[in-house]
Amino acid sequence: MGMQSGGSFGERTDALLDRAAAACDRNGSRLTDIRRHVLGLVLESGRPVGAYDLLDRLRGARKGAAPPTIYRALDFLLEQGLIHKVERLSAFVGCMQDEATHDHAHHDHRVQFLICSRCSRTVELDDPSIAEALAAAAARHGFQAQRSTIELEGVCGDCAAQAG
Template identity: 40%
Template sequence: MNRRDDPAPVLAFEDHDHTHCTGDILTRAEKISAERGARLTPVRRRTLEILLESHRAMGAYEVLERLAGDGFGNQPPVAYRALEFLVEQGLVHRIRRLNAFAACMTPGEAHSPAFFICKSCDTVAEAPAGAVRNAMERAAAEIGFVVERMNIEALGLCPACSGDAS
């Protein structure tokens, strides 16, 4: 369940204006890229658009298939390079459990997300998880471990698939 005071609502599991959601993220992506002196080339932009079409993670080959259909070429480096750029810029997250990628719902903001993955419909929701990250870092510090990278992913059923849609 989404806490209403969280800074980033879990849009994937809520009714929302998806066109506005997508447009807002694309606008922020262009601004972030420009501020960093990075180019959001047509293939990079289209890759982000593909990931934004639905709130689910997609594998690189699925993205490549869509890019090829749009005339961007059908060689794996086309998709991998675009995805790598988008991840480096913080515009896309890698969902390790699925070996897939999902558009970031809060690009340009420092955040520690958790990913809730529906095992039935493959929807992926991004939610704030700063408290979980802080707890993990405290636990690591107690044993002298330094966290360099952390992915918080949970597998289960979304409200619609669990029959709990309100």
């Protein structure tokens, strides 16, 4: 009677985890306890989280956790398109795209992030025009596009309102 299925996170997070588990089942991969736990931690935080932050939190439940523990889980979740890496922050965020509207595993090359340099909150965009403009420029230079990193650092509306 482990807690992994009933839910150790908030209601909304647990629902997302269940959907992620179902998606993994469907494509023949397994959302194990550790992977589910790490995904839960990423989703709950609601902002980019570093690998070692996640490790600290994971250790609350799993004493033996070490860097490879967390990086393996993160690699899996990245492959499944369940999380993204924000390169500028060396940090990870949950993928906010709805399963109904896209294919987790194949939209990595299309995502963009807006990162607030004050509060570090990020917004995930999926604007096709940006991705297409970049892909077109790449094609003009003979490049075959694989994965893109599109991140914009700036000040979010809330922070701009607070501080001018």
